[in-house]
Amino acid sequence: MRFDRTExxxxxxxIACVLFGFVSPGWLIFLLTIALSKALVVQGVVxxxxxxxxxxxxxxxYCIGGYTVGMGGQFFGIHDAIAALALGIAVAxxxxxxxxxxxxxxxxxxxxxxxxxxxxxxxxILVKSQELGSTDGFNVHNWTVFGWxxxxxxxxxxxxxxxxxxxxxxxxxxxxxxxxxGIGVICEAVRENEVRVEYLxxxxxxxxxxxxxxxxSVSALGGGLTALATGHVDPEMAYWTTxxxxxxxxxxxxxxxxxxxxxxxxxFSVVRxxxxxxxxxxxxxxxxxxxxxxxxxxxxxxxxxxxREKSGERT
Amino acid sequence: MKNNKATFSKYLVSSxxxxxxxxxxxxxxxxxxxxxxxxGIVTFLSGAAAGPFGVPSANAAKILVExxxxxxxxxPYDKMGINGVEIEAVIIDEAxxxxxxxxxxxxxxxxxxxxxxxxxxxxxxxxxxAPVAEELKTFTIAYDCGTPRLFADNAGAQYMFRTGxxxxxxxxxxxxxxxxxxxxxxxxSGIQQNYSWGQDSWAxxxxxxxxxxxxxxxxxxxFPKIYQGQYGAEISALSVKRPEIVHSSFWGGDMExxxxxxxxxxxxxxxxxxxxxxxxxxxxxxxxAPNGMIIGARGPFGAFAPDNALNTWFKGAYNAAYDLDPVxxxxxxxxxxxxxxxxxxxxxxxxxEIPTAEQLASGIKGATFESVSGTVxxxxxxxxxxxxxxxxxxxxxxxxxxxxxxxxxxxxECVTPPEGVSAAEWIAEGFPGAQCN
Numbered sequence: 001m002r003f004d005r006t007e008x009x010x011x012x013x014x015i016a017c018v019l020f021g022f023v024s025p026g027w028l029i030f031l032l033t034i035a036l037s038k039a040l041v042v043q044g045v046v047x048x049x050x051x052x053x054x055x056x057x058x059x060x061x062y063c064i065g066g067y068t069v070g071m072g073g074q075f076f077g078i079h080d081a082i083a084a085l086a087l088g089i090a091v092a093x094x095x096x097x098x099x100x101x102x103x104x105x106x107x108x109x110x111x112x113x114x115x116x117x118x119x120x121x122x123x124x125i126l127v128k129s130q131e132l133g134s135t136d137g138f139n140v141h142n143w144t145v146f147g148w149x150x151x152x153x154x155x156x157x158x159x160x161x162x163x164x165x166x167x168x169x170x171x172x173x174x175x176x177x178x179x180x181x182g183i184g185v186i187c188e189a190v191r192e193n194e195v196r197v198e199y200l201x202x203x204x205x206x207x208x209x210x211x212x213x214x215x216x217s218v219s220a221l222g223g224g225l226t227a228l229a230t231g232h233v234d235p236e237m238a239y240w241t242t243x244x245x246x247x248x249x250x251x252x253x254x255x256x257x258x259x260x261x262x263x264x265x266x267x268f269s270v271v272r273x274x275x276x277x278x279x280x281x282x283x284x285x286x287x288x289x290x291x292x293x294x295x296x297x298x299x300x301x302x303x304x305x306x307x308r309e310k311s312g313e314r315t
Numbered sequence: 316m317k318n319n320k321a322t323f324s325k326y327l328v329s330s331x332x333x334x335x336x337x338x339x340x341x342x343x344x345x346x347x348x349x350x351x352x353x354x355g356i357v358t359f360l361s362g363a364a365a366g367p368f369g370v371p372s373a374n375a376a377k378i379l380v381e382x383x384x385x386x387x388x389x390x391p392y393d394k395m396g397i398n399g400v401e402i403e404a405v406i407i408d409e410a411x412x413x414x415x416x417x418x419x420x421x422x423x424x425x426x427x428x429x430x431x432x433x434x435x436x437x438x439x440x441x442x443x444x445a446p447v448a449e450e451l452k453t454f455t456i457a458y459d460c461g462t463p464r465l466f467a468d469n470a471g472a473q474y475m476f477r478t479g480x481x482x483x484x485x486x487x488x489x490x491x492x493x494x495x496x497x498x499x500x501x502x503x504s505g506i507q508q509n510y511s512w513g514q515d516s517w518a519x520x521x522x523x524x525x526x527x528x529x530x531x532x533x534x535x536x537x538f539p540k541i542y543q544g545q546y547g548a549e550i551s552a553l554s555v556k557r558p559e560i561v562h563s564s565f566w567g568g569d570m571e572x573x574x575x576x577x578x579x580x581x582x583x584x585x586x587x588x589x590x591x592x593x594x595x596x597x598x599x600x601x602x603x604a605p606n607g608m609i610i611g612a613r614g615p616f617g618a619f620a621p622d623n624a625l626n627t628w629f630k631g632a633y634n635a636a637y638d639l640d641p642v643x644x645x646x647x648x649x650x651x652x653x654x655x656x657x658x659x660x661x662x663x664x665x666x667x668e669i670p671t672a673e674q675l676a677s678g679i680k681g682a683t684f685e686s687v688s689g690t691v692x693x694x695x696x697x698x699x700x701x702x703x704x705x706x707x708x709x710x711x712x713x714x715x716x717x718x719x720x721x722x723x724x725x726x727x728e729c730v731t732p733p734e735g736v737s738a739a740e741w742i743a744e745g746f747p748g749a750q751c752n
Binding site: 025026027028030031034127128130133134135136137138139141152153226230231232234236237239242269273276277280281283284 | 360361405406407408412413414417418419421422424425426427438439442443446447449450451462464468509510511512514
């Protein structure tokens with residue numbers, strides 16, 4: 001297996017991040033963990049954006065991933081974090097395979113609204129389930145990794161951080177290969193002209209179906225990692241504002257490169273936490289102006305800062 | 316492909332810059348220790364809970380911090396600041412959900428180096444933050460959230476305290492108020508927001524009413540979604556069942572909308588409204604709420620707070636600054652800050668010294684302190700949960716002036732389950748050991 005330059009640099013950055021984790025303060029590790037887990041969900045959104053679909057309900061899979069990890073530990077005795085994450089992905093894939101049958105019939109705003117509707121249905125179900133703590137949610141704790149139980153505090157934080165970095169690296173490399181491969185390029189072709197793709201003898205619907213299921217599994221992984229890091233899940237994870245945040249980050253980063261969602265998620269978290277600190281009453285406005293600024297000056301997202309000179313070239 | 320090399324190096328440069336940026340932030344921001352007693356205050360500054368809860372609470376916090384720093388409070392809180400150290404409040408917004416609150420809590424403790432955190436209106440936020448408070452060993456007071464699960468789910472809590480009462484007390488108190496003032500009611504109904512708060516409140520109220528008013532029956536229950544704002548259909552559904560009591564745990568804009576609409580449609584003329592959080596809008600009802608509507612303040616807070624020297628000072632200072640009387644969230648915030656001050660000064664450290672989290676915890680655990688709402692006993696959940704009485708009364712508006720009439724108070728032992736017993740068990744067993752005055 002040959003690795004191209006992007007993959008090697010991604011791996012180097014991942015190693016640097018893990019090492020950086022040993023010397024940085026706890027709050028920053030936590031901020032990065034959450035940002036990178038959310039970036040995984042955003043990767044799911046971006047995968048669909050490449051094929052021309054905007055999912056306004058990616059919170060559905062984020063929430064499924066989180067709740068599976070939480071419920072696995074709470075009710076089914078699955079305390080191994082890796083097994084719980086894998087289970088979360090499996091549940092998300094099953095749900096996506098069923099919902100995908102319906103959703104891939106729709107495009108544009110109809111797809112966006114329908115995906116939003118499914119995520120709000122999950123929200124509604126969770127709010128009605130008092131055994132799951134309704135809107136208050138429940139705690140996720142006492143998880144292990146291959147039988148080893150990290151101590152609460154810096155130890156477990158470091159473990160989740162490392163797991164998130166590794167997961168992020170693996171997913172990033174997979175998505176990078178996927179977008180460069182024939183099928184990834186055809187996803188873009190579907191966005192540009194679906195009818196032509198059909199004339200090429202391919203079925204856009206099943207392409208989008210596969211893409212949807214893959215995006216769901218990536219998002220569920222992000223949700224599971226968030227649950228492990230935060231130690232709490234609540235139905236807010238499936239609420240439309242959460243899905244909106246993922247689209248916000250996706251637009252901030254742009255579709256230019258697999259690293260863009262990661263960078264955008266970190267920028268988003270840093271901007272948000274410092275606006276909350278310095279302007280506690282109007283922090284939402286700062287976020288709004290940031291997005292407005294990016295849309296006006298960098299319509300292709302933060303990544304265009306890196307690839308500006310190539311603007312003539314197809315990114 | 317000729318650009319590949321240039322792109323790659325640019326890529327490396329920008330990633331390095333990003334890492335350097337985060338590292339710079341990391342080192343630059345931890346220089347917050349300045350010798351002051353830093354208190355993180357977390358409450359809603361945006362969203363639907365900001366108006367009724369967050370803003371009055373934040374305002375109360377500012378009044379208290381200012382008053383304490385000037386040493387203006389009456390005894391026993393006349394010492395400057397907290398244990399002689401000037402207080403600095405770091406106020407942040409609670410909006411945005413539990414994940415974000417955990418992140419911001421860590422930022423408060425680890426980046427902003429606060430010595431204690433006071434906050435949280437939302438029960439979900441309280442539940443999410445409690446294990447983190449233990450992990451980071453930070454003295455934390457939940458001032459308003461009402462979930463009985465706070466200490467049930469975190470049984471070994473050492474650093475988390477709550478100076479407010481839990482939601483079971485509100486609803487046991489509400490049922491007791493009906494027994495005290497309207498023992499003959501038989502037709503009860505309820506309208507609750509469809510989320511944890513509304514569901515738990517209704518479960519506790521119906522269980523308590525079944526024991527205390529055995530003749531009564533629930534004729535109708537409605538669970539509209541939160542922030543719905545229009546309750547025409549629900550009000551009609553309630554009206555046709557001819558209830559005598561309409562119980563509601565609504566709060567904020569929803570509650571004001573319900574009162575306005577139900578009053579206009581005559582529901583609150585035929586039936587008596589019983590609003591467990593009703594006092595929060597005491598100043599805004601004017602003549603739009605009917606006289607005789609039963610309101611509560613989730614404890615002896617707001618308009619139900621007693622006339623003691625502390626409360627007189629607090630009401631005076633709050634009124635002078637904001638031209639309003641403090642509502643119950645404001646009183647509860649004041650109580651939490653006084654609890655923190657008491658903990659610090661009872662911790663047995665030298666004057667002008669900032670106690671550690673362990674010392675703060677030992678200073679308040681199981682203690683009894685004076686507050687704007689009277690005497691507070693930290694008598695439940697192993698000394699971590701406050702026990703106080705609760706007061707309900709009827710709203711009365713006459714000559715452009717709102718007042719409370721027919722107020723009845725119940726002692727803490729009358730409405731609080733004994734140590735180690737959940738509210739649901741205690742109610743089901745018929746309130747064994749309750750001492751009512």
